[in-house]
Amino acid sequence: MKKILVIGAAGQIGTDLTGELRSRHGGEQVVASDIKLAPEDVMQGGPFVKLDAMDNKKLEKIIDEYGITEIYHLAAILSGNAEKNPKWAWDLNMNSLFNVLDVSRAKGIQKIFWPSSMGAFGPTTPEWDTPQVTVMEPTTVYGISKLAGERWVEYYHTKYGMDIRSLRYPGLISYKTEAGGGTTDYAVEIFYQAIKCGKYECFLSEDIALPMMFMDDAVEATIQLMDAPSKDIRVRSSYNLGGISFTPRELADEIRKYIPELEVTYKPDFRQEIAESWPRRISDDAAQRDWGWQQQYDLEKMSRVMIEKIREKMGV
Numbered sequence: 441m442k443k444i445l446v447i448g449a450a451g452q453i454g455t456d457l458t459g460e461l462r463s464r465h466g467g468e469q470v471v472a473s474d475i476k477l478a479p480e481d482v483m484q485g486g487p488f489v490k491l492d493a494m495d496n497k498k499l500e501k502i503i504d505e506y507g508i509t510e511i512y513h514l515a516a517i518l519s520g521n522a523e524k525n526p527k528w529a530w531d532l533n534m535n536s537l538f539n540v541l542d543v544s545r546a547k548g549i550q551k552i553f554w555p556s557s558m559g560a561f562g563p564t565t566p567e568w569d570t571p572q573v574t575v576m577e578p579t580t581v582y583g584i585s586k587l588a589g590e591r592w593v594e595y596y597h598t599k600y601g602m603d604i605r606s607l608r609y610p611g612l613i614s615y616k617t618e619a620g621g622g623t624t625d626y627a628v629e630i631f632y633q634a635i636k637c638g639k640y641e642c643f644l645s646e647d648i649a650l651p652m653m654f655m656d657d658a659v660e661a662t663i664q665l666m667d668a669p670s671k672d673i674r675v676r677s678s679y680n681l682g683g684i685s686f687t688p689r690e691l692a693d694e695i696r697k698y699i700p701e702l703e704v705t706y707k708p709d710f711r712q713e714i715a716e717s718w719p720r721r722i723s724d725d726a727a728q729r730d731w732g733w734q735q736q737y738d739l740e741k742m743s744r745v746m747i748e749k750i751r752e753k754m755g756v
Contacts, residue, residue, distance in 0.1 A: 562576060
């Protein structure tokens with residue numbers, strides 16, 4: 441029977457992923473961990489332990505105590521926050537990955553999930569329909585750490601036979617957890633501000649298109665990838681996920697179907713330059729071919745669910 445450890449369970453992906461894994465495998469089979477306390481549903485839905493992802497001794501203890509057989513390693517410093525303190529971000533993003541890989545190898549844990557990102561691409565990458573294999577020259581410390589991580593997980597698979605799987609996530613949108621320091625966070629913030637006060641100042645320009653994905657699709661893709669037979673996993677660096685591409689203006693227009701009074705102003709900051717270095721639309725043909733991936737949410741469906749769930753969450 442699987443016994444799963446989620447590292448970074450208090451984060452944007454971790455909160456949703458932990459809940460879905462518990463619904464499929466049972467609460468006691470999924471151990472949530474983070475350096476900080478997680479949302480109440482994560483804390484109450486099954487085992488939770490505090491863990492610094494770079495603490496190898498504590499990680500070893502948790503693996504032994506709970507009989508862990510699979511690890512989802514999600515802890516990372518995201519793009520916007522990473523640029524404020526690059527060396528700290530590099531240290532956490534890379535050394536935590538090495539810690540998980542090396543401890544897992546020593547403990548005989550073969551199956552690991554680690555997320556990459558569209559941030560691993562750069563300004564020389566083809567902007568439209570970015571293919572699985574292409575030029576990758578990231579210009580942010582976050583992107584550099586993700587590209588390096590892709591090379592390392594492929595190396596550990598080739599060298600040591602470890603079954604490590606990865607996805608290049610686009611920007612992720614969730615109603616369960618608010619923004620956490622990423623360049624695509626406007627697409628979460630705008631929903632909350634639209635409902636709270638009907639106004640939002642966007643830190644990107646109105647016409648910059650970026651690939652995005654509703655969290656339910658991202659969680660489903662992650663679990664589908666991990667459940668796929670090993671023989672079907674032909675990409676051992678990280679699979680592209682395409683998502684849906686839209687601009688801040690297009691998202692605002694969609695939200696106005698439900699909140700007509702929404703006022704949006706645009707004041708691009710340092711994250712605009714990061715966004716401009718990323719693709720406008722990504723092809724996930726390899727994921728569709730290898731393990732049958734198909735997303736379920738488009739802009740209209742995602743926006744409707746976001747507004748319904750945030751209103752419910754805020755009691756308005």
